[in-house]
Amino acid sequence: MSLKVQFDSNGFPALGYIEGGATVFSAAAIENKGNVVKADSVSPNKEEEQGASRWVNWGTGNDFPIQVYKDIKQNGIASRALKLKVDMLYGKRLIPCRVKGFDPNGGKEIVEFVDDPNINEFLKRSNVDQLRNRLIHDFVFLGQCFPILHLNADRSKIAMVDHDKGGKFRYAPFDKSKRRIDEVFRSANWPTPSEDQLDVFKCLDSFHYYLEIDRVRYEDEMRYVFPVRTYDIVNDYYSIAIWNTVRENGWLANSNSIPKIIQSIIKNSMTIKYHIRIPLSYWKGQFDNWERMKPEDRTQVINAKLQEINDFLTGVDNPMKSFISHYATDPQTGKEVAGWQIDALEDKMKYDAWNSVSTAASAEIMFAIGINPAIFGLGNPGGELKSGGSDIRESWLTMIASAQGERDTIYSWWPFVREYNGYPSDVELRTVDQVLTTLDQGKGTAKTLS
Numbered sequence: 001m002s003l004k005v006q007f008d009s010n011g012f013p014a015l016g017y018i019e020g021g022a023t024v025f026s027a028a029a030i031e032n033k034g035n036v037v038k039a040d041s042v043s044p045n046k047e048e049e050q051g052a053s054r055w056v057n058w059g060t061g062n063d064f065p066i067q068v069y070k071d072i073k074q075n076g077i078a079s080r081a082l083k084l085k086v087d088m089l090y091g092k093r094l095i096p097c098r099v100k101g102f103d104p105n106g107g108k109e110i111v112e113f114v115d116d117p118n119i120n121e122f123l124k125r126s127n128v129d130q131l132r133n134r135l136i137h138d139f140v141f142l143g144q145c146f147p148i149l150h151l152n153a154d155r156s157k158i159a160m161v162d163h164d165k166g167g168k169f170r171y172a173p174f175d176k177s178k179r180r181i182d183e184v185f186r187s188a189n190w191p192t193p194s195e196d197q198l199d200v201f202k203c204l205d206s207f208h209y210y211l212e213i214d215r216v217r218y219e220d221e222m223r224y225v226f227p228v229r230t231y232d233i234v235n236d237y238y239s240i241a242i243w244n245t246v247r248e249n250g251w252l253a254n255s256n257s258i259p260k261i262i263q264s265i266i267k268n269s270m271t272i273k274y275h276i277r278i279p280l281s282y283w284k285g286q287f288d289n290w291e292r293m294k295p296e297d298r299t300q301v302i303n304a305k306l307q308e309i310n311d312f313l314t315g316v317d318n319p320m321k322s323f324i325s326h327y328a329t330d331p332q333t334g335k336e337v338a339g340w341q342i343d344a345l346e347d348k349m350k351y352d353a354w355n356s357v358s359t360a361a362s363a364e365i366m367f368a369i370g371i372n373p374a375i376f377g378l379g380n381p382g383g384e385l386k387s388g389g390s391d392i393r394e395s396w397l398t399m400i401a402s403a404q405g406e407r408d409t410i411y412s413w414w415p416f417v418r419e420y421n422g423y424p425s426d427v428e429l430r431t432v433d434q435v436l437t438t439l440d441q442g443k444g445t446a447k448t449l450s
Contacts, residue, residue, distance in 0.1 A: 043174050044236035055170040055185050056237050062191035064238070065142055065167030071247055072141070074256045077362045081371045082140055088399050089136045089406060091431035094128060098426045114427050122421070126161045132410070135228070138166030139410050143241030144229040146184065147413045148201065151222050158417045169225070171203070171237050180205050184225040201225040209416040216420065226413045243368040255361035258354055274313060277341040372398065400433050407431055
């Protein structure tokens with residue numbers, strides 16, 4: 001049996017009944033409705049809804065996540081920098097805790113670990129370490145993720161939080177009658193899935209999560225999507241990750257093009273290190289029967305000598321070798337007779353210019369992602385690859401210090417779960433960080449809670 005509820009024009013529960021039962025419940029006990037806050041919103045801008053039918057397209061071809069993936073998988077710097085951002089936000093581990101006070105001398109919160117068996121069971125059931133690793137990946141790469149909340153059989157608790165790839169989700173258009181985005185579609189076959197390839201979820205208003213608790217209690221859905229988005233000052237449906245600027249301004253494309261340009265140069269260029277000049281008289285002096293030798297015999301002799309000289313000058317076993325040759329003089333004039341001459345040729349393949357562009361592109365990509373290039377030994381755009389241990393350590397600490405806002409957003413589903421399940425309202429989920437320290441402290445790392 002399940003509870004069926006009817007709502008009045010203001011969205012409040014008016015009456016309800018248990019399906020199959022004989023009892024009807026009224027909402028007469030709800031008084032002073034005017035004191036209850038009701039959230040409202042306006043329709044999103046029409047530009048975002050262009051081409052929308054049952055769902056709102058994500059990108060021009062409704063394949064934005066796939067295009068991001070294609071661009072990123074070609075670029076080692078972007079892939080690694082985004083993964084480092086994921087690792088930083090993930091931290092060491094996630095713990096339930098409460099803030100007990102503030103230490104004015106140390107300038108830090110006083111935090112107490114919470115060992116609640118119900119909370120621990122919920123986190124265990126949600127496989128929280130793998131859950132947050134995957135949510136953080138979606139959030140960093142795409143600017144949003146879509147945690148799925150599953151209710152237990154009698155809908156009295158959120159039983160677990162689940163994950164599926166962020167790129168599989170699309171929003172339904174804004175529902176004007178309900179004044180919210182009411183549904184989310186899931187499919188692995190975008191941009192144009194068939195009907196049997198679609199899965200439909202009810203969508204929560206994650207910003208007004210506290211007001212959504214009562215609505216969920218009186219409905220009969222068993223699962224909801226709780227959208228988590230990085231804040232976007234324009235878009236109402238799909239937020240744009242801040243690092244996406246390097247896709248739009250061309251730096252990522254430039255970085256992806258450079259290996260192909262260098263590969264083309266190598267493929268279409270001829271590289272010759274030495275020019276060896278041997279006078280024709282050498283062969284006559286070396287071989288008494290030179291004039292009588294067949295052409296093929298001369299060719300064999302010349303090739304053998306050239307191979308001998310090439311083996312002498314090249315290879316990892318022959319760096320900085322000396323080459324000694326003899327020369328003769330004309331008995332009549334006393335002038336030097338032409339002898340062997342070995343000229344080192346200048347390398348015409350100019351890699352330096354492309355290396356500078358590559359370095360600048362790498363720095364721009366990392367700046368956009370929020371990674372200080374010093375962590376990878378890189379200086380300013382166009383600069384040299386150099387940094388010290390202090391630069392790396394301070395850059396990492398700066399990243400951690402600025403991470404709280406994104407972490408609060410990623411775990412914004414927790415307050416909804418906490419209030420719905422009746423957990424203590426002061427319990428938070430906090431990330432334990434591993435912090436690099438200086439060697440004079442006698443250890444290489446320390447742990448801190450943020």
